[in-house]
Amino acid sequence: MYIIVVGGGKVGYYLTKTLVNEGYEVFLIEKNPVKVQLYRDRFGAIVMQGDGAEVATLAAAGAGRADVVIAVTGDDEDNLVICQVARERFGVRRTIARVNNPKNEELFRRLGIDVTVSQTNVILSLIEQQIPERPFVHLLALRHADLAIVEAKVAPESPVVHQPIWQLSLPPESIITAILRRGEVIIPSGQTVIEPGDELIIVTKQQREAELRELLCAPATA
């Protein structure tokens, strides 16, 4: 597998280092000649000075046989164009862009970038998962299917308490895949009865999250 990384900031540097250690064939393109010199001392000849949004630079890096191009510069407009040029001119099948402004995630997706990674959103969601006693946590979004995996702690007032799963009126397109109860993981069946304080891991459509939160976590009076 041949991977081209564009942008040699902290992200690009550690990404290159990790991919090299994992045995991938990697090539790093960076604009700043000072950084290029520094990285050449560490990585050898797999580092090139150039503008990764230029066709000539990508051609010199062998984009024609690249399996993946990853654009991780600090500028969203550059990351977008790098991925689009790689796809349109060199037929690169998989393009991955770093998104610095979380607002651009949806835009990039609509403009045909295969995968976007928003540092801001990743850090936010990691921190959110670490805040204790939050009743409803969004764990993961699976973009292409519009799916989400959420964790919800069942409030004592919730109408689902003491009900077997087959009797619950969950929102459509929602499945309880696991229950965390007093430190045990339960893979539920239709007969499993929900107890107050159960933490439910639920696969659902992203637009159903609000309904689920309402049903499982909101006090009955709300």
Place this chain on the structure above:
Amino acid sequence: MKIVIVGCGRVGAKLATDFADEGHQVSVVDLRQTAFRRLPPGFRGQLVLGTGIDEDVLRNAGIQQADVFIAVTENDNTNIMAAQIAQVIYQVPKVILRIYDPERAEIYRELGLTVICPTRTVSEMIEQAVRDHVASGETR
């Protein structure tokens, strides 16, 4: 007509001035307040401070009602991203952008944008002037 122009450099300021004089409703977007100094006193268009690749900024400039969107900042990639926001998200009927790099210009022309590439246009004009001179046979 409602025209949104991103980038108030020499070209952007000239376009804004001309279109406003012709009676069009013009909004000009630029990152730097000082760029608006290029506009004549009494300019009747709207000035919006901010980057042309931010949807909130573009909405302030009235992109939702725009008939024409023009991206002429100094940065090719900024123009490309702004133009695609206008084309894909807001479906502005006519999107025109400047791209200096001829190869990138070709790629985005193929993707349906109206691309002006000054590098190619200017060099072609100069080459033509030289050819005309050669053809005239006026040698020393």
